[in-house]
Amino acid sequence: MNTTNNNQSQTLTSPLLERLGEALLTIKNLHANINGKEILKGLDLTVRPGEIHAIMGPNGAGKSTLASVLTGNPAFEVTHGSVTFQGKDLLELAPEQRANEGIFLSFQYPVEIPGVSMVNFMRTAINEQRKYRGLDQISATDFLRLMREKKELVEMDNKLANRSVNEGFSGGEKKRNEIFQMAMLDPSLSILDETDSGLDIDALRIVANGVNKLKRPNNASIVITHYQRLLDYIIPDFVHVLYDGKIVKSGTKDLAFELEERGYDWIKQEVEEAP
Amino acid sequence: MAEDILHEVTQADYKYGFTTDIETDIIPIGLNEDVVRLISAKKNEPDWLLEYRLKAYRHWTTMKMPEWAQLKIPEIDYQSISYYAAPRKNAPKNLDEVDPELLNTFNKLGIPLEEQMALSGIAVDAVMDSVSVKTTFKETLAEKGIIFCSFSEAVEHHPDLVRKYMGSVVPHTDNFYAALNTAVFSDGSFVYIPKGVRCPMELSTYFRINAMNTGQFERTLIVADEDSYVSYLEGCTAPMRDENQLHAAIVEIVVQKNAEVKYSTVQNWYPGDKEGKGGVYNFVTKRGICKGDNSKLSWTQVETGSAITWKYPSCILQGDNSSAEFYSVAVTNHHQQADTGTKMIHLGKNTSSHILSKGISAGVSNNSYRGLVRVAANAENARNFSQCDSLLLGDKCGAHTFPYMEVNNDSAVVEHEATTSKINEDQIFYCNQRGISTEDAVGLIVNGYAKEVINKLPMEFAVEAQKLLQITLEGSVG
């Protein structure tokens, strides 16, 4: 499925090197509301293929809102700005079109859908994606093979795959299930929204391992997290601090360590002191 | 895999809406004692049955249509209906003799009366308009002593059984439609499972209204003798017509000691068009009695059709340790109205009943659950658990719940839970984010919601039911 030719080398992960290649995602001056309250207040971000961006910030900064807006959650209203994804105006697209364009969100709170089996759910999703891309439906054997392969990636229990979507899953199982779906759908941009929250260390390792194995030169990830902990496992190329609806500071993964040590207060101070 | 079916379905229209061009024997419209006599005469009935019909007719003339349901029923002129319509050919001896058009009809319905049925192991009795057309596998069943035939044949060949049980569960005085049916019923199915026999295949009846201006008034009588078991399926379709058609059936089930009966219905009568024109009025009395100790009766219904549904498959738990179940999915869209549920009457000791009802309303439809759980004074240790959930798709439909609980014994435990909510937007968005369109997401979610009930259906019916749910709801979300 990865048909775009991409010459970027695996080593091109250092932010110190000049950024190369076409941007995958470009966000410009993004403003967004929920229930009339402005949460994003002029956010800019560019993500290129092969990059991992970590977005950190205090509670209420707008981290999850960014994930919701990028995936088209109807609860949020975009009032200003633009988002371009692989050359298309993302904001024009319905949520399922964005998904089929290759955007995947690992939900902070994965939704339970009683009575709908994971198998049925995944097959429907895969076939919708294939239809969108002008491909035939996946054959039963191919589908089962794919399921088996990807389940192993996140060490997911066979039983879980036969249950209803997220129903009765533990917190860790739900997060693993998100990464499993990500593996199945093979997105070009994955957004991990607080994927580490509520995970014990083993589950965190499994989830991170899954994400790392899925990393390729032509896809990218945005990792939204409150803590630096996840970034020990998923090494970001860039770390951005989101505060009061804007990215107020960007850096390398050292910034994450600094945030871990010093908290967010100094950032707030810096922002407030800025002219 | 059953789930694949969901995605094959793209047709929003009622696909059973064809009519069949076959010669039909219809009597003139109207109802009086002479008509009752005429129906009885056409069927060469014995005097006792004619007398029973007349008694019911006379009682019916003293009754009024029930008005307590949450239904707006237009005035029905019972004198403008023809009470008997039959394909003109007389009882065929084998399939070659069946009117080819008729066979075609059943083939279109996906009910081949022939070899396919052998493969799926279902014996079928097909009722077209008012007359039972053909029963398959009669001989195979006869070897075990099982009687599965049209009601008329049963009257002719097993009059003692019919006379013993007919009206014993639903008396002719029971309600307006039951009295009407008893007066004018034309045919239906009869099942008798002898002592100790486990029916080796599913028994199935397909009901089809075809002729214009006719009502369909069939009767089903199932008797499961001691230690026997049977699973019975009922399917219904009708052509698309601008006028409303009346269907007032009776189903009676007698379950003797240690016996078990499962009765499943997929009801897909023509629901009328999107503007609410036409459609079948489905006013049905279904009741079973768990007569003997340790007997068991289970009703499962998937109701997607009919313009108006008035139907409460019920159970009288008379035998000690008897148990009953009612599983229902009722979907209404456009202008459909459904008032459906069950009655569980606990009389014996240690009886238990379980009710699970899932209502789905869309369009400008109204969907009501109405159920009664009654524990009699001597019904020690009765147990009931009821759950009724309603799902609303759209802001112009209605979902209503009327559970009645009447407990006269202090050892009973009766519990009822109900919820009403709209379809969960988080679930839809979650599906959208995985690339699934909103319409497909609704289909998935609704089928998931109804799954507990659909899983109770035999496999062939489960597939059909899932398709129907999807079709019925198409175009209901914008």
Next chain:
Amino acid sequence: METIKNVSVSEASFSGRLEGFEQQYIDLYKQYHEQIKQHSAPVMNVSRNASFGLFEQLGFPTSKLENYKYTDLKESLSGEYGLNLNRLKIPVNPYEVFKCDVPGIHSYLYFVVNDGFYPVNDARNETLPEGVIIGSLSKMAEVHPELIENYYGKLSCTKKDGLVAFNGAFAQDGFFMYVPQNVQLDRPVQLINIMRSDVDFMANSHNLIILGKGAKAQLLVCDHTVDDVRFLSNRVTEVFVGENATYEHYKLENTHTRTTNLSTLLIDQQASSNVLGNIITLHNGVTRNTIEIDIDGENCETLLCGMVIADKKQQVDNFTSIIHNQPNSNSRELFKYVLDDLSKGGFTGKLYVARDAQKTSAFQTNRNILLNKSAKMRTKPQLEIYADDVKCSHGATIGQLDETAKFYMQSRGIPEKEARLLLMYAFTGDVIENIRIDALQDRMKLLVEKRLRGELSKCEGCVICQ
């Protein structure tokens, strides 16, 4: 086939009338309506003939009517009751003889004896905040006709109900309370209804309660019977709760077994108002409480609770109806019954969510315990929902005390009788917790416990009750 005429056949037919009982009252009204009017206020007389006409049409309700399925009034209506149409002076001064105060409750105290407001002579009532009017409905209707005519009968005249119509024809007086805009009563108002008569007696009183915008009031209504004769009380209470107002209504019934207590409480809620109803039947004969709450503004909060403890041949039917006409409101309903001996309980929980009432959330619970083989419970939740963006649920159970819990307590040395008591007490606990007057809550805990121990919960120090 059928010719469809566009005629709905579901026009409600009011066939459920108790033929035979009505006539004497119809004759009585025809003969004495001038006197009835003469001893009431013009405002109350305006709709009197119309109410009578409606009663003639409807009659007394029977259990054939869906809304009265669980109320049987045949026995109650067979009595030969006297009516005090000429408003003869009541031979008792409740302020002197009735010490039924809840200990520690600091309230404004008023009495309605039979169906007449008893003239105020309590010094404590003189400290009412300015603008608050409390008194006899018929008197106040003459003093403030402009105020009362805007409200009197506005809720009750919309009801097609035989008892409400009867009340409209015969009620001559009752309790009136007006709390103006932004006035918040610092203490609860206590209204004690005393039934006092030497012969079998019928009382028809009409209460009217108006809370202006932002007002706040708590009303505690206590029902008591005094003499050992048959009483039939048919009361209608209309309550108008203005925007942002807070109203709490406690009804505490403690009457004798020869009492028929028919009470209709109609509440209208405007936007952002908050209403608590708590309807407690501790001891009674035949009781029918109709409680209908109309939510006519957005962002309202409604909590309706109730409990019933009944034994002997007592009957209690609580018919409740909460109607959400406007969006964004929350309602909760909680009713608990403990039924022993030959008692009969009925509960209807109608919940109606109109098409426009999006974002409604409404939850209802009805739980019942039968302690005796002969006790009977009928419960009927009823959800009618026409809006899609709602969260509604109800749960109803009928059963017994938790045997495992009882055994657990016994295994810790608690006698079975005491264990049962503790469990029943716990069972009713959440209703009592929803009493927001501390002194009343404490008092109720005590009364309920006494009642559950089988002691008739007579008020301490009550001279009349003996």
